[in-house]
Amino acid sequence: MNMNNIPNLKCGILSVSRDCFIISLSENRRHAIAEAYAKKYGSLYEVTKTVENERDMLAAVKEAKDAGCNALVVFLGNFGPETPETLIAREFDGPVMYVAAAEETGKNLINGRGDAYCGMLNCSYNLGLRHLKAFIxxxxxxxxxxxxxxxxxxxxxxxxLLGLKDLKIITFGPRPQDFFACNA
Structure with missing residues (x-):
């Protein structure tokens, strides 16, 4: 009998963008990550909807779920909208990781800044305030x-995390004290 209890993983990546930045900055950076990942590791589903507000967040999460993603990477291509980006962890039914873009040369940014590092700090604090679990x-x-x-x-x-989410622990008892190993 061959039992495989390791969950199959389909990971997606979606980008967020604060609406005072050019949305293409996050989208281009997200696409570069998907290409880098594909070259080294394999496929990664790229969610095409970029999140700037809560309505976008719901549409992006729906797109990821409809594509069969059961794990998600939230990418801050710039500062990012704190509330919508953190609510992704609440709305998506699976493990979520948050990462952010490093500053570039400044040639394609507003005032030479992308502010992803600062946005990541705000994102992690906001996740904590909302008591949301995410991998950082x-x-x-x-x-x-x-x-x-x-x-x-x-x-x-x-x-x-996916394997533990559906884990079923079966116990039976009560047993006498000398059956501790059996009960475990």
Whole structure:
């Protein structure tokens, strides 16, 4: 009998963008991550809806679910909208990781800033205020290649969380005191 109890994982990536920044900044950076991940690790579903507000958040989460994603990477391509980006962890029924873009050359940014690092700090604080669980790497800011590696490191964590989510523990008893091993 061959039993496989390791969950199959389909990971998606979606980008968020604060509406005072050019939305294409987050979208282009998200696409670069998906390409870097594909070159090194395989496929990653790219959610096309970029989140700027709560309505976008619901549409992006729905797109990820409809595509069969059971794990999600939320990418702050710039500062990001705090409330909608953190509510993704509440609305998505699966493990969620948050990462952010490292600053670039400044040639394609407003006033030379993307503010993703500062946005990541606000995001993590907002997750805590809302008592939402999410995976945040030790240093969650990086280039497309760095973030592709972070996503690969997230895969076993996501598989474990998915496996534990549906874990059923069966016990029977009561038993006498000398049946502790059996009960365990």
């Amino acid at each position: 790497p030790e240093y969650p800011v990086g280039t497309a290649e760095d973030i592709a590696d972070m996503i690969a490191e997230f895969q076993p964590v996501a598989r474990t």
